[in-house]
Amino acid sequence: MDVAQPRASQLDGADDFAAAVEPHLPLLARVAGRLGPPGGREDVLQEALLRAWAHRRQFDQRKGPLLGWLLAIVANEARRAVGRRKQALPIPLTARVDDLESDERLDLAAATARLPERQRLAVDCFYYIGLSIAQTAAVMACSEGYVKSALSDARKHLRLELEQR
Amino acid sequence: MNYSDEHLHQLLQASGEHWRAAEPPFERFSVAALVRRRGARWWLNLSLGPAASVAVVVVVTVALVTLVVFGPLGPTGRPRPTATASMITEARAIELASQTVPADAVEVSAVNGRYNDVKPDPLFQPDAGDVNRIVWVVNFDLTVEICPPPVPPPQTSPPCTSQRGMRSVVLDSATGEVISQSFSAPPASPSQQPELTAAPVTAPPTMAWVVDQSSGISFERPSNWTRWQPNEHNPMNDGPLIYLSTDPLLPDCAVAPSATPHPPDSRGRACDWPLTALSANGVLVIWLTTRILQPLPTAGEPVDVNGTTARLQIEMPKPVGCAAIGADETLDVLVPIGQPTPLSNIAMVACLRGPDLSTSEAQVRAMLASARITP
Numbered sequence: 001m002d003v004a005q006p007r008a009s010q011l012d013g014a015d016d017f018a019a020a021v022e023p024h025l026p027l028l029a030r031v032a033g034r035l036g037p038p039g040g041r042e043d044v045l046q047e048a049l050l051r052a053w054a055h056r057r058q059f060d061q062r063k064g065p066l067l068g069w070l071l072a073i074v075a076n077e078a079r080r081a082v083g084r085r086k087q088a089l090p091i092p093l094t095a096r097v098d099d100l101e102s103d104e105r106l107d108l109a110a111a112t113a114r115l116p117e118r119q120r121l122a123v124d125c126f127y128y129i130g131l132s133i134a135q136t137a138a139v140m141a142c143s144e145g146y147v148k149s150a151l152s153d154a155r156k157h158l159r160l161e162l163e164q165r
Numbered sequence: 166m167n168y169s170d171e172h173l174h175q176l177l178q179a180s181g182e183h184w185r186a187a188e189p190p191f192e193r194f195s196v197a198a199l200v201r202r203r204g205a206r207w208w209l210n211l212s213l214g215p216a217a218s219v220a221v222v223v224v225v226t227v228a229l230v231t232l233v234v235f236g237p238l239g240p241t242g243r244p245r246p247t248a249t250a251s252m253i254t255e256a257r258a259i260e261l262a263s264q265t266v267p268a269d270a271v272e273v274s275a276v277n278g279r280y281n282d283v284k285p286d287p288l289f290q291p292d293a294g295d296v297n298r299i300v301w302v303v304n305f306d307l308t309v310e311i312c313p314p315p316v317p318p319p320q321t322s323p324p325c326t327s328q329r330g331m332r333s334v335v336l337d338s339a340t341g342e343v344i345s346q347s348f349s350a351p352p353a354s355p356s357q358q359p360e361l362t363a364a365p366v367t368a369p370p371t372m373a374w375v376v377d378q379s380s381g382i383s384f385e386r387p388s389n390w391t392r393w394q395p396n397e398h399n400p401m402n403d404g405p406l407i408y409l410s411t412d413p414l415l416p417d418c419a420v421a422p423s424a425t426p427h428p429p430d431s432r433g434r435a436c437d438w439p440l441t442a443l444s445a446n447g448v449l450v451i452w453l454t455t456r457i458l459q460p461l462p463t464a465g466e467p468v469d470v471n472g473t474t475a476r477l478q479i480e481m482p483k484p485v486g487c488a489a490i491g492a493d494e495t496l497d498v499l500v501p502i503g504q505p506t507p508l509s510n511i512a513m514v515a516c517l518r519g520p521d522l523s524t525s526e527a528q529v530r531a532m533l534a535s536a537r538i539t540p
Contacts, residue, residue: 014196014197014200014201015197017196017197017200018195018196018197018200021196022193022195022196025191025193025194025196026191026193029191030185030188030191033188033189033191034184039438039489041189041191046194046199049196049199049200050199050200053200084483108176108177108180109180123177127177127178127180127181128180128181128184128185129181129185130181130185152170155170155173155174155177158168158173158177159168159170159173162168162173163167163168
């Protein structure tokens with residue numbers, strides 16, 4: 001992934017930007033779907049891509065791959081959208097559980113929703129969205145070590161919670 | 166049951182795979198077309214070199230200094246609304262706003278500026294995205310009829326009373342879209358203060374009303390509305406208490422199970438809305454508890470709910486709110502229910518679809534006025 005990294009100057013034109021971004025769309029959509037408000041995946045993704053387009057000259061390949069940069073923008077936009085939605089409609093938003101059949105998985109989803117925010121973000125990115133540790137670190141704007149630590153802490157929390165049931 | 170770290174890791178992986186498999190398919194779109202379509206947002210396309218950037222900064226600074234020293238931003242002036250090609254005129258704004266108020270309302274003023282600067286209620290906080298929106302605020306002097314809700318026979322409804330006040334209509338300066346409306350009445354002496362209850366009820370006289378209740382709230386509603394009570398909602402937690410609608414509600418649809426430990430239904434199903442779209446003149450009402458204390462809104466029309474004064478906010482639906490089910494208007498009330506109590510606030514959100522918004526609005530107002538909360 002991201003073997004040939006574009007430079008900022010290579011993202012100038014709309015077609016060049018699209019060519020660099022489009023291979024990552026499915027993964028970016030998954031981030032928007034998981035971290036954004038329910039039903040807001042496409043809106044979050046499009047708004048995030050417009051932000052990326054507006055700030056494309058700020059992308060610096062020396063700081064990391066394009067995908068990491070895009071993931072961080074989509075995650076930020078998703079959080080912003082959740083904040084806006086909380087204002088618009090006071091229905092609380094946390095993790096979603098879709099068509100779960102297993103009681104165990106249901107308990108797990110409920111316990112995950114109660115994790116501290118950073119731990120939950122790590123779990124969402126790594127386990128649910130399927131990002132690598134490095135990509136999760138890009139979303140969380142932290143080191144890979146921190147992600148591993150957050151995941152370990154999250155599993156401890158979850159274990160305690162599930163064992164109490 | 167005991168869980169090892171490895172077992173939990175595998176369980177999380179399986180849960181993640183399950184979630185990914187259940188995600189709705191993503192339809193790819195053209196990013197190039199997206200960014201070109203937004204080309205009207207010309208600033209997105211700016212790609213200036215250092216020299217050009219300096220030149221732009223110099224030009225903008227000179228222009229600002231000129232405006233401050235000689236122009237309308239100077240000490241003797243305040244920002245004057247000046248119609249530009251992309252802005253509707255004052256006359257047009259008044260014309261559009263007039264369509265939302267009774268014919269006998271008298272326009273008293275129209276102000277143009279940033280939403281945050283010209284908002285009708287200084288304490289009202291627009292959404293973060295709307296703070297810098299350029300809007301027209303058109304104020305009308307009008308008298309509203311305040312009527313108690315209809316009561317089932319053989320009782321007779323108390324008479325309506327009138328109250329004079331100011332209705333402020335906020336419109337987007339560029340599009341003329343009505344963003345919000347609010348009503349404020351001058352304070353009256355206790356002896357003169359009218360009872361603040363629901364306003365005009367224009368339900369057809371043949372409409373039957375029934376008393377309904379759910380988890381500590383009771384209210385009257387039109388008998389032809391359908392109801393759906395989420396599974397065993399514990400009002401100690403956040404979440405919907407009851408859904409009411411003119412449309413059929415999805416039978417197996419549980420609410421987003423965010424209000425932990427509020428679970429989805431017994432079959433593990435969950436959805437965000439209990440219907441996919443409102444039909445014409447449709448109404449969806451959600452009564453819900455919000456455990457987390459929210460600042461009570463100070464803008465909006467004062468209405469009496471459960472013996473306390475709450476603020477009814479009537480707004481255009483947000484894309485992630487009622488607009489998701491095709492509504493044209495949102496009514497939003499947050500009712501403080503006092504302490505000590507396991508509940509902090511009760512909220513009601515109503516999504517209305519046109520074209521006949523007034524009848525639906527009257528029914529929702531009547532239902533609100535009849536609500537009694539006994540946590």
